[in-house]
Amino acid sequence: MSDKNNQVSRRQFLNYSLTGLGGFMAAGMLVPMLRFAVDPVLQQKSAMGDLANVGLSVDDITEEPQRVDWEVEQVDGWYESNVNRTAWVFKDENGDIQAFSPECKHLGCFVSWEGSEDYPNEFFCPCHDGRYYKDGTNVPHTPPLSPLDVYEHKVDNGILYLGEPKPREEA
Amino acid sequence: MKKGKGMRFVGDSRISADKTSTVPKDYSEYPGRTEAFWPNFLLKEWLVGSVFLVGFLCATIAAPAPLEGVADPTTAGYIPLPDWYFLFLYELLKYDFASGPYILFGILILPGLAFGALLLAPFLDNGPGRRPPNRPIAVGMMLLALASVFWLTYESASKVDWKEKAEANKPIPPSDLVIDTDDPGYAVYENSCIGCHGDSLEGGAAGPSLIGIEETPEEISKIAVEGIGDMPPGMFTGTDEELEQLVEFIMSVNEEAAE
Amino acid sequence: MIQKLYDWIDERIDVAPIWRDIADHEVPEHVNPAYHFSAFVYCFGGLTFFVVVIQVLSGMFLTMYYVPDIENAWKSVYYLQSQVAHGQIVRGMHHWGASVVIVMLLLHTMRVFFQGAYKKPRELNWMVGVLIFFVMLGLGFTGYLLPWDNKAYFATQVGLDIANQVPFIGPELKTLLAGDPKIVGAQTLTRFFAIHVFFLPGALFALLAVHFILIRRQGIAGPL
Numbered sequence: 001m002s003d004k005n006n007q008v009s010r011r012q013f014l015n016y017s018l019t020g021l022g023g024f025m026a027a028g029m030l031v032p033m034l035r036f037a038v039d040p041v042l043q044q045k046s047a048m049g050d051l052a053n054v055g056l057s058v059d060d061i062t063e064e065p066q067r068v069d070w071e072v073e074q075v076d077g078w079y080e081s082n083v084n085r086t087a088w089v090f091k092d093e094n095g096d097i098q099a100f101s102p103e104c105k106h107l108g109c110f111v112s113w114e115g116s117e118d119y120p121n122e123f124f125c126p127c128h129d130g131r132y133y134k135d136g137t138n139v140p141h142t143p144p145l146s147p148l149d150v151y152e153h154k155v156d157n158g159i160l161y162l163g164e165p166k167p168r169e170e171a
Numbered sequence: 172m173k174k175g176k177g178m179r180f181v182g183d184s185r186i187s188a189d190k191t192s193t194v195p196k197d198y199s200e201y202p203g204r205t206e207a208f209w210p211n212f213l214l215k216e217w218l219v220g221s222v223f224l225v226g227f228l229c230a231t232i233a234a235p236a237p238l239e240g241v242a243d244p245t246t247a248g249y250i251p252l253p254d255w256y257f258l259f260l261y262e263l264l265k266y267d268f269a270s271g272p273y274i275l276f277g278i279l280i281l282p283g284l285a286f287g288a289l290l291l292a293p294f295l296d297n298g299p300g301r302r303p304p305n306r307p308i309a310v311g312m313m314l315l316a317l318a319s320v321f322w323l324t325y326e327s328a329s330k331v332d333w334k335e336k337a338e339a340n341k342p343i344p345p346s347d348l349v350i351d352t353d354d355p356g357y358a359v360y361e362n363s364c365i366g367c368h369g370d371s372l373e374g375g376a377a378g379p380s381l382i383g384i385e386e387t388p389e390e391i392s393k394i395a396v397e398g399i400g401d402m403p404p405g406m407f408t409g410t411d412e413e414l415e416q417l418v419e420f421i422m423s424v425n426e427e428a429a430e
Numbered sequence: 431m432i433q434k435l436y437d438w439i440d441e442r443i444d445v446a447p448i449w450r451d452i453a454d455h456e457v458p459e460h461v462n463p464a465y466h467f468s469a470f471v472y473c474f475g476g477l478t479f480f481v482v483v484i485q486v487l488s489g490m491f492l493t494m495y496y497v498p499d500i501e502n503a504w505k506s507v508y509y510l511q512s513q514v515a516h517g518q519i520v521r522g523m524h525h526w527g528a529s530v531v532i533v534m535l536l537l538h539t540m541r542v543f544f545q546g547a548y549k550k551p552r553e554l555n556w557m558v559g560v561l562i563f564f565v566m567l568g569l570g571f572t573g574y575l576l577p578w579d580n581k582a583y584f585a586t587q588v589g590l591d592i593a594n595q596v597p598f599i600g601p602e603l604k605t606l607l608a609g610d611p612k613i614v615g616a617q618t619l620t621r622f623f624a625i626h627v628f629f630l631p632g633a634l635f636a637l638l639a640v641h642f643i644l645i646r647r648q649g650i651a652g653p654l
Contacts, residue, residue: 037606038606040605040606040608040609040610040611040617041602041605041606074613074615076610076613076615076616076617077609077610077615077616077617078616079500079615079616079617083244084244106264106270106274106591107264107587107588107591107592108587108588108590108591109249109250109251109584109587109588110249126250127250127251127588128264128265128270129265141267142270143264143265143270143274144270145270145272145274181441181442184442186441186442186443186444187444188441190440191444191446191447192446193445193446193449193454195454196454196456198456201456201458203458203459203460204459204462204465205456205457205458205459206456206457206462207454207455207456207457208453208454208455208456208457209453209454211457212457212462213453215462215463215464216473216476219470219473219476219477220476220477220480223477223480224480227484227523227526227527227530228519228523230522230526231518231519231522231523231525231526232518232519232522234522234526235511235518235521235522236511236518236521236522236524236525236526237525237581238504238507238508238511238577238579239579239580239581239582240579240580241504241505241578241579241580242500242504242578242579242580242582242583242584243580243583244583244614249580249584250584251581251584251585251587251588252581252585253571253574253585253588253589254528254529254570254571254574254585255529256529256532256567256570257567257570257571261588264592274595275595275597278592278595278596279596279597286560286564289560289563290557290560290561291557292543292548292556293548293549293550293552293553293556293557294553296546296549297549297550299549300546301545301546301547301549301651301654302546302654303544303546305546306546309543310544313540313543313544317540340579340580340581342504342508342579
């Protein structure tokens, strides 16, 4: 009992062992479970699908944004389904085709072209009165943080094909 | 109760073999008009509970729990609203200082400060006094917080036309309606309407359901030709005879559905 | 007969000490509405617990019909509400109870706050109570999605987008809750169901147990 400070007493030793063993048992149980729970976070993002035919002829695209609906195959875990996608499609001043996602960049509500009578010539989100100019950029001092997402698009045989919505690079 | 030597046990267990009384202690010696929890006070609590329960049950019978139409991600223009007790947070995000570049302030800092302060209230307000006048800061902050929560909730709720919202989102009962695809009207329907209103009139991304509508035949034929709301004119292309077949078909499906 | 049964049980488990721990304690005058009507403010905690009991029971019975699957969730709710006897009442109890429990919880919290009843030595119990409040809000948020109607879907979308805005871990947090980085769908519903029915109630029961044990150990705060 002379050098008491340096020695681990019998009770301390037992307590340490108990804590360690308890930690091992808890970890042994929880590691598989936690990995199981966080799996969606760690899964590789699936490769981008092909661009889909949205059934709209390029000649029909006007300068007025029009709503385009089409279907894509979606795999949600074990649940495979066809889901509807929507885009606002129009030609800008330069004649380039623009396809905007209708998902508000604030909190994901559905944005409509001229959705409010008070704001003509703008995209409008009814949830928090978010607004976007015709070129998709958010109106300052409205809730959205960034411009509307833009769909990848290509034109083949005069038909419009759309892919995934991509956030626009900040200009 | 006996302790130590002389204790008797049931069998080889640690259960005392001596009977102890379960009659509550006599609390009349305590200061003030103290009474026993069981059964005196609990009886009063349960009286209150019974009155509450009767009122609660009456309310559930009078007002059925709302159920809207089945979730459809493409429902355009749907204005989502959280439960009423989250409305104040939802409304907060409308303000300039809590959205746009300051969204962090709205979703993390402000609620974080408020709820953090609530959690740590005993340590922030650690003076000895318990009466509200003795701790004006804590009470003042709480009154301010309560007032802003009430005000935000009111601001958010007063803008919503609850009746119209409930009306527009009625659940459509799942029907085992059989659509007569041999009907001449269905062929017309296939040509003009199926793209938006679905192959069994159930509606879809771009058009509402045509089942359970209240329009008259004349109105339907007018809408088919001239459009309504988001529906552009000229969707129906065909002869007058085909239009008549189409309207008859839609009406017949509705009559069947109404049964 | 009952006395015999009681004696038989008492001989085996010694009821009296358990009984004393649970039910045999005094209630001071200042919380008794029979003497001071204003003491009705002390009812809110008990009523909160009463509504929690209603929520737990009605929730247990609701799962007899409900399925957490996006094809069938809405149909099962519609069915149990419109076809099953008293379905409207049972779902109504769970639906309105969720609101009432928040109201009662708020009133109870305000009573404790304005009386300063959280001061030493009751700090811990106040914090446990605030945690119960959070768990209740979590139960409200996760329960909102389960009927899988439009209201549920879009409100959850907004809630998840708020999670998405959290700095650094936002997208991961959203995926963890929703089960998919982009879709609010089948995996979201099962996750919310698990959280609503198992995880949060488990936490709630543990916190409630601590809350009640601490009340019994510390007693009700004295009169102002």
